[in-house]
Amino acid sequence: MSHTTIRSVAVEPLTIPLREPFTIATGSVTAARNVLITITLEDGSIGYGECAPFPPSTGESQETALVAASACATLIKGKDAAHWRTLSALIQSVYFAQATVCTGMEMAILDALTRSYNIPLYLFLGGASSSVETDLSIPMVKPDRGYEIAREAMQMGIKSLKVKVGGELREDVDRVEAIRSGAPHLSITLDANQGYTPNEALLCLEALDNRDIRPLMMEQPVHKDDFAGLRYVSQHTAVPIAADESASSPATIARLLTDTCVNIINLKIMKYGIVKTLDSAALCRSLHTQLMIGAMMESRLAISASAHIAAGLGGFKFIDLDTPMLLTEDPFIGGYEQQGCHYDLSQVQSGLGIYRK
Incomplete structure (x- = not known):
């Protein structure tokens, strides 16, 4: 087992109110209703990912993203984060309709991996x-x-x-x-x-x-x-x-x-x-x-x-x-x-x- 193997994946809601309603042509929002993903590797490195669904743009909601992310957690647990492009292809092949979930998972994987490598993502x-x-x-x-x-x-x-x-x-x-x-x-x-x-x-x-x-x-x-x-x-x-x-x-x-x-x-x-x-x-x-x-x-x-x-x-x-x-x-x-x-x-x-x- 590699030190960059994904040991655990946690999924939770992330809701943050806005200072004032934000209105655009396709709708208005009063809070960021997102999802937080936390990945821990075998060496203890922790990575964070965020899913930010907006129904008019992505067809997703916080509720659908939570369900999909929880299922996706099972899919990637035990896989090696070092193979992040292969993992991305796997996630995309199953959860392509939940784009922000794919993003949040990739973000957490890359964050954890580059923390393990001790290098900034940029x-x-x-x-x-x-x-x-x-x-x-x-x-x-x-x-x-x-x-x-x-x-x-x-x-x-x-x-x-x-x-x-x-x-x-x-x-x-x-x-x-x-x-x-x-x-x-x-x-x-x-x-x-x-x-x-x-x-x-x-x-x-x-x-x-x-x-x-x-x-x-x-x-x-x-x-x-x-x-x-x-x-x-x-x-x-x-x-x-x-x-x-x-x-x-x-x-x-x-x-x-x-x-x-x-x-x-x-x-x-x-x-x-x-x-x-x-x-x-x-x-x-x-x-x-x-x-x-x-x-x-x-x-x-x-x-x-x-x-x-x-x-x-x-x-x-x-x-x-x-x-x-x-x-x-x-x-x-x-x-x-x-x-x-x-x-x-x-x-x-x-x-x-x-x-x-």
């Missing part, structure tokens, strides 16, 4: 950098509240704002304009979360252009299955278009890029797991496509995993890993040191560097 993945810089997301709020959040973000040292749109066009444009007024020197990206038709997306960008507001990019303007709509928007604006929900697997990413539907791919580990995220990043690089990394409603644990991936691989133009700032509390410490929007991983000694409080 170095294990390539060590291209030891830090990342995130934006701050502003939900679909009234313009005056958007103005307040923008002012607060500027005082925090945030350099980039991601504004949720995809609702009524006039309200969306008014919100973005108020945010620009509140933080005139910060860069702005837009995220419609599938809320527009192709023409509505173009009308939004045109209305903003008329107000001298030119976002750095617009994310997922149309329904996830409307690849033709994505391509239409991309071809009729100078604003780069990103795919998020449409980029649901390496196969769909390949189709999006082959058909020149978008300029940017948002890689979220909760959509298809860590190994497929690494594979998707390699695919995007090979086709010279800009990379973004984002998140569901995640705690410091899962956000640390994404930060380690982005820093380890390097080359991510857009970083959207701000969700721990939206939570009333966080049951974890470590993973990175935060200064404003800057996440520094250089002090992590091994694994994700995450510890339970």
Whole structure:
């Protein structure tokens, strides 16, 4: 038996309230209703993983993730974490419909393994950098509240704002304009979360252009299955278009890029797991496509995993890993040191560097 053999796997709910409701085009949440996975290896190394289901995006809930993760624990117990790619393929072959469970298991396996190897995950993945810089997301709020959040973000040292749109066009444009007024020197990206038709997306960008507001990019303007709509928007604006929900697997990413539907791919580990995220990043690089990394409603644990991936691989133009700032509390410490929007991983000694409080 190897010292990196998985001795035990524990599964438990992880529920954390938000500071205020977070509303996007596909729904509103008041708490992160996630699942925590804890893996212990034969040498005593402990790894943590987080599943962050969001029903409109992943088709999962905390309840389904708990059941699937508990069953998956039996599947991997006694296996060697050193064979993490083989284990990922095994987990994906059985629990492919529970993507966040696959992610949480892979995260815990890699955390435990790199703790056992006494190497930070970002170095294990390539060590291209030891830090990342995130934006701050502003939900679909009234313009005056958007103005307040923008002012607060500027005082925090945030350099980039991601504004949720995809609702009524006039309200969306008014919100973005108020945010620009509140933080005139910060860069702005837009995220419609599938809320527009192709023409509505173009009308939004045109209305903003008329107000001298030119976002750095617009994310997922149309329904996830409307690849033709994505391509239409991309071809009729100078604003780069990103795919998020449409980029649901390496196969769909390949189709999006082959058909020149978008300029940017948002890689979220909760959509298809860590190994497929690494594979998707390699695919995007090979086709010279800009990379973004984002998140569901995640705690410091899962956000640390994404930060380690982005820093380890390097080359991510857009970083959207701000969700721990939206939570009333966080049951974890470590993973990175935060200064404003800057996440520094250089002090992590091994694994994700995450510890339970």
